Amino acid sequence: MARSPAPTFRRTAFLFAMAGCLAGEHGARAASTPLVTDILPSGVPLPVPAPSFVRPPEDASTELLGNAWGARDWLDRKGVRINIQDVEELxxxxxxxxxxxxxxxxxxxxxxxxDTGRAFGLRDGLLNISALQIRGRSLTGERLGSLNAVSGYDAGRSTRLFELWYGQGFFGNRLDIRAGTIDLDTEFLVSQNASFFLNASFGWPLSTSSNLYSGGPSWPFSAMGVRVKWTPTYPLVLMGAVTDDNPTRGPFYSDISPAQRDPSGTFFSTAGGTLFIAEVQLWLDAAERIAGKDAPALPGTWKIGALYDSGRFPDQRYDSQGGLLASPDSTGTPLYHRGNWLAYAVLDQMIWRAEKGSGKTINVFARATVNDGTRNRFSSEVQAGLTFDELLPGRPDDTIGVAWGTGFYERRAIENAYDATRLGTSLAGPLRPEHHVELTYQAAVTPYLILQPDFQYFWNIGGTSRNPDTGRPIANGIVMGLNMTTTF
Incomplete structure (x- = not known):
């Protein structure tokens, strides 16, 4: 989910990305070095959509410690870069x-x-290691009860290894291969504009976090695997990855949270099934195609992709003996099916720019997923939204966004809820799609400090009409929050 350290970076990233576009005819280069904020799951300002990204030079002013009394320059000459980021949320x-x-x-x-080239002469090689310290309590689990977490940081408390991989570029970095423990939602199934929002569903969506083991290799988990990225010609990027499908080695259903099963992030599991994912990205300048080369550029990225998991997945209605899971006489163990799949499409498109070269823009994103209707609780999902850059007078680095998302239950999960109501084994009532709307404003207080007040509204909380424990109706939820992100 490429990301940047501060809103000021968005315009700089655009200029360098466009430079890459212009150079594309003479040999586009796929970026192999992750951005500083690749490690953040949500609430991050992003470069303008483009599959090829030319990394801007280091700018010490975007970090609280600056050049760290010369230490950053010294480390950079050795090929070493260290970045620290802190997020506080109320x-x-x-x-x-x-x-x-x-x-x-x-x-x-x-x-x-x-950078192995600077360190000991191995060109286009990169070793990456990252770690997380996650703390606090879950508003989603303890107070709201929604399916979609209000924040990407609403995760189990732990101090853990995140990613550990080696990447090697070939043919001028047109081909980029990584191997190690990989977080897929850094690059796959991600919308650049959607990642600006804080609700976790705008990063790694509900249709993967609920339908895969431990939510799949997604923040704050990673899995053993290999990722290949190839840019055969500038407008086109092809990506694929093969990873373990169960980063914490737990069963599909468990009373123990994934973070508790692997609190250190060092299981390095190769047990269970294998997850295959592939994605095609196409960069387009909508303005050039509609109004000609003299029109202000309106870049966008269009993506389609799919994943297949070879593991075993639970039926949503029937138990291991072919009876109803909702029946009082059920074995309580679902019938398991081999294999699972999901297909998706993502659109990130700038739709308005004040004038040529201006940072005053309006961007739209949309993402849709569809998957198997037998072994998944959610059969499809949709998110969409708008971001408005530099539109507030006197605030050139600020962004406003509004977005909506929902997930639809698959047929067998709906029938199971009806079975439970009919047989008296649940008070939750029929399943309904949970909807959420988010309105957020990101303010660049300094180049290294971002404040992001946030408003979210939920209805059909938990996808049910009543609290499953009390049988009482669940009222729509109103959530307010404040995110503070500091780059050191």
Whole structure:
């Protein structure tokens, strides 16, 4: 989910990305070095959509410690880069949900990269290692009860290794291969504009986080695997990865959270099934195609992709003996099926620019997923939204965004809910798609400090009409939050 350290970086990234576009006819280069904020799951300002990204030079002013008394320059000459980011969040459930009230969560991340070319002469090689310290409590689990977490940082408390991989570029970095423990949602199934929002569903969506073991290799988990990225010609990027499908080695259903099963992030599991994912990206300048080369550029990235998991997945209605899971006489163990799949499409498109070269823009994103209707609780999902850059007078580095998302239950999960109501084994009532709307404003206080006040509204919380424990109706939820992200 490529990301940048501060809103100021968005315009700089655009200029360098466009430079890459112009150079594309003479040999586009796929970026092999992750951006500083690749380690953050949500609430991050992003470069303008483009599959090829030319990395801007280091700017010490975008980090609180600056040049760290010369240490950064010294390390850079050795090929070493160290980045630290801290996120602090305050959330409050104002009404609705289960238990209105406040919570706090936070995360500190450290990433180290070693450029093997500078270090010992192996060109186009990169070693990457990162770690996370996650703290606080979950507003989603303890107060709201929604399917979609209010924040990407609303995760199990732990101090853990995140990613550990080696990447090697070939043919002028047109071909880029990584091997090690990989977080797929850094690059696959991601919308650049959607990642600006704080709700976790705008990063790694509900249709993967709920339908895969431990949510799949997604923040804060990674899995053993290999990723290949190839740019055969500038407008086109082809990516694929093969990883273990179960980063924490747990069963599909468990009372123990994934973070508790692997609190250190060092299981390096190769058990279970294998996850295959592939994606095609196409860069387009909509303005050039519609109004000619003299029109202000309106870049966009269009993506289609699919994944297949060879593991075993539970039926949503029938138990291991072919009876109803909702029946009082059920074995309680679902019938398991071999294999699972998901297909998706992602659109990131700039739709308006004040004038040629201007940073005043409006961008739209949309993402849709569809998957197997037998072994998944959610059969499809949709998110869409708008971001508005530099539109506030006197605030050239700020961004405003509004987005909506929902996930649709698959047929057998709906029938199981009806079975439970009919047989008296649940008070939750019929399943309904949970919807959420987010309105957010990101303010660049300094180049290294971002404040992001956030408003979210949920209805059909938890996808049910009533609290499954009390049988009482669940009121729509109103959530307010504040995210503070500091880059050191």
């Amino acid at each position: 959330w409050g459930l104002l009404s609705g949900g289960m238990h209105p009230g406040p919570t706090y969560d936070g995360m500190t991340a450290m990433a180290l990269t070693l």
